[in-house]
Amino acid sequence: MSDSEPLATDDAASADVATRSDSAPEPVSSNGRLLSWVSTVDHKKIGILYICTAVFFLAIGGLEALLIRVQLLFPNNTFLSPDLFNQMFTMHGTTMVFLVGMPVLVGFQNYFVPLMIGARDVAFPRLNAMSYWLLPFGGILLYFSFMTGQAPDAGWFSYAPLSTKPYNLMPAQDYWIIGLICLGVGSVAASINIFVTVLQCRAPGMSLQRVPLFVWMSLMTAILTILALPALNSALAMLLIDRLLGAAFFEPARGGSAVLWQHYFWVFGHPEVYILILPAFGMISEVIPVFSRKPIYGYAFVAGSSAVIVLLSYGVWAHHMFAVGLGMGADMFFAVGTLLIALPTGLKVFNWTATMWGGSIRLTTAMMFAVAFLLEFVIGGLTGVMFAAVPIDWQLTDTYFVVGHFHYVLIGGTVFGLFSATYYWFPKMTGRMLSERLGKWQLWLWVFGLNATFLSQHVLGVMGMPRRVYTYADNPGWMALNAFAGAGAVAMAAGTLVMLLNIWVSLRRGEKAGDNPWEGFTLEWATSSPPPPENFAVIPEVSSRRPVWDLDHPDAADGQREQTPADSGWRPDKSITSIWAFVASEAVFFLLLLVAYVVFNTDLVGEITSASVLDVPRTALFSVALLGSSFTLWRAEALLKVGKLSEFRLWLALTIVLGAIFIGGQAIEYYGLISSEVTISDNLFTATFFTVTGFHGLHVIVGLIALGVVFVLAAKQDRHVLHGTTLKAIGIYWHFVDVVWIFVFCIIYLGFMQ
Amino acid sequence: MIELISDRALWNWWSPAWFVAAVVAVLYGRYPGWTSLSKSLWLIAGLSVLVFAFVSPLGVLADGFLFSAHMIQHLLLLLVVPLCLVLSLPPSSAEPAFSGTVDEGSLRKMMRRVMKNPIAGWSVGLGAMWFWHVPAFCNAATENYMISVVRTVTFLAAGLLFWWPIYSPRKQARLPASHAVVYLFSACLGCTLLGIYITFTTITVCPAFASPEERLAVMIALHDAGMTSSVDQQLGGLLMWVPPCSLYVAAIVSVLCRWYAVGEPGEAGLAVTRTAEVR
């Protein structure tokens, strides 16, 4: 499976070349073609790279799943050792979430968001390329762990203390952490890009209330990612510090808290499940209206309720932790929150159904996958709601019932949404149609496979079969159900092969698609298939939610039927918006580090505490320098605005000096502490202290470098720096770093909140 | 439950809240531009909640007995009452504060500035929430009547300022939708943090509640039912966290409805001028 991938990529490229220079295809050396892919900054090519990489890892993750199924085929099977079994389910989960699910969705967003909003490219094409390349990099790091003799084996959520050094001596866990940090950074960068693209690059006339729902969902997903990934990153950073530097954040034996890891992981983890499902909601919100030949029913509800999901999803993480004993009150509140979030999720099913109601439905493969999505997702949603009742969760948690639940939503939801989108958009991406006949094969194989595998697992879960145990005793019915589940897995693998075959055949001799084979409504159908590098020759006028429909049916245009809020024409500045998004993300990161500080230092007793080792007046002095630098930078900005260049340079230099003084002060402080043998591994105070101030110092240094670059460029009279918003953007970052320090100083040095 | 309602000691019929409510009602009644029924319903709702917060057993228990009752009272005063009052203002009522020429009094000018600036409303709203839960201040307000009056006044005033940028009767004074969502969402984050802290910390946030000096009969009953002071604080923290956030999310929904509605005059144009102001 894996080696058919590069071929498919190449074929997409050749199809690309063939359609554009139809008459006389210029011979392109394969070397040059490879280079054109590796060095591309075109959002469409990057989108395809994301998707192909995801398919490659899908093959690997799928293989791991099949090995798990083989092991569980018989009771007391010894096909996989217990150790290997642990590695398989860990790598399967990690791969599917971080290397398949997120990348493939980001890939589709990359390809289609700019097209659907009538843009030439994403807001930051180079950043886009960097985000992509972090994906193979992180993936290779993760899989490199196999070379060390053992893959990570603590589960996809790596619960502490199992993931800490005393229980996990092998370096595999470190690879897991570092790989995930890479992937996390890449995801945040990609999301900032999508976020700014949607806000900034929309075609004239497309108000935010008119964007296609896939674009809206991408925006929501981007916000979720920007604010949720840093929670994981902070937890990963602390775990890595535990493992490599000997701290004990998550080691209960040394005073740490394993439950804190669970909190941090799920503060990320629950939004993560919505990161995986919202784009799929967007996909079927495009497919169902087009194949029902009706506008979506209740656009505002579908869009608005997703915004509510984004907000609520940060408040329900503890429903993954009902079994740890948070206390009755907390359990109750989180149960209610979970029920609440099921409302905006579930009610949308009615919107999609109502869209089909009375429409002239075309049951293409894309549409059938969308309908299958509705049916299967409802099952998964219902089992989710069951868990919201705490006693039921106590009974079912850590059984195969949970595995059944999330596979119904992830496969029935995310994967079916993706398949639907694949059949819908493949003609646009390649200029060729996929075979409907093979598509139906794929559909039925997957529908059978999904239900066979995961319905059996629901039953097994109710019977008490625990997840993540490498084998089971010969209980009545268990073997039959597991064998059935195995058959389902084989069917899904076969379905995937059918899809790859379909793609392969279509790329060679698929029917030519034309610009708009499905009579779609949105802007991507207004350009050629595949689109030229610059996307559009002319962008049609946008005055409703379905610009291409309006174009094709001027007498029945949407604008005559229903008014939508007009576009004010205003677009935010790119750099400023991206910096604000970045700052929001970093704020979450620091917030969680500070929360850890408060958690571990309230009532901390011992020789080394903030009161006993920190020199508060000295640090206060250095803090004044840092805060002063915010003032000087503000002055510098004002002077630049009125064009007083030499004074501007002076104040900028002063800013850099003040920042450097602060860093110097921190160096003195660290030197003093370390030379009196106060190090990060001493106790929880030193661990949290060095982590928080260390990361803050790092941010100051990054800011200093950026200011230094600005200083040099300004000296060279660089136009961008002197007239653009660069300085203002860096200023926002710099002020943010200072604000963080105010909190750090109050909490760590002055002992607030302890 | 019955005990809770029938126990005479649990009702504070002579609370000055009646007086305040009456004064506000009279002031409203005298205002000329004062007509619509729905507006007066909001007013009645707001004043009833205000009276309820002090006269009912909630008010009595909040006065040094139950931390969680205090928390409910606090939320009613900071969030619900001001929200109702802001919603009850007729559109014309905000004019005097905003029209007027350059030579107006400086106090009024300052007021205008403050009410126009969302950061002020946000910080005051959140600030009041955090400030009165610093153990020393929380204690002082529980033990000293005058300070508790100050606290009530700051709650009400901060609440009015907080809701102003979202529901100001003058449409032009409202935040554009995107800013309003950020405003409300970050406020939710603010009370989430405080709520989490109160729920999970080992510190007693308001020691006055941990050892109420004179015990009411209900208190003993409640204690026997498992309402120890640590459970009380945990419940208080959760109340600080979930209900306000739910209210903010509801407000966000209403903002989104406004945003999707067509023909909202000036909304789009406002967004432009506002951001022009910001930069």
Ligand code: HEM
């Ligand atoms: C309809 C609303 C939903 C509700 C009420 C819900 C509720 C829950 C609950 C309470 C759990 C914890 C079960 C336990 O471990 O004891 C859970 C697990 C899970 N849910 Fe959902 N869920 C919903 C939708 C979704 C969606 C849409 C997705 C992803 C697309 C999803 C993915 C997951 C995953 C991956 C897990 C398991 C994590 C693990 O333990 O490895 N859920 N869900």
Ligand SMILES: [Cu+2]
């Ligand atoms: Cu969840």
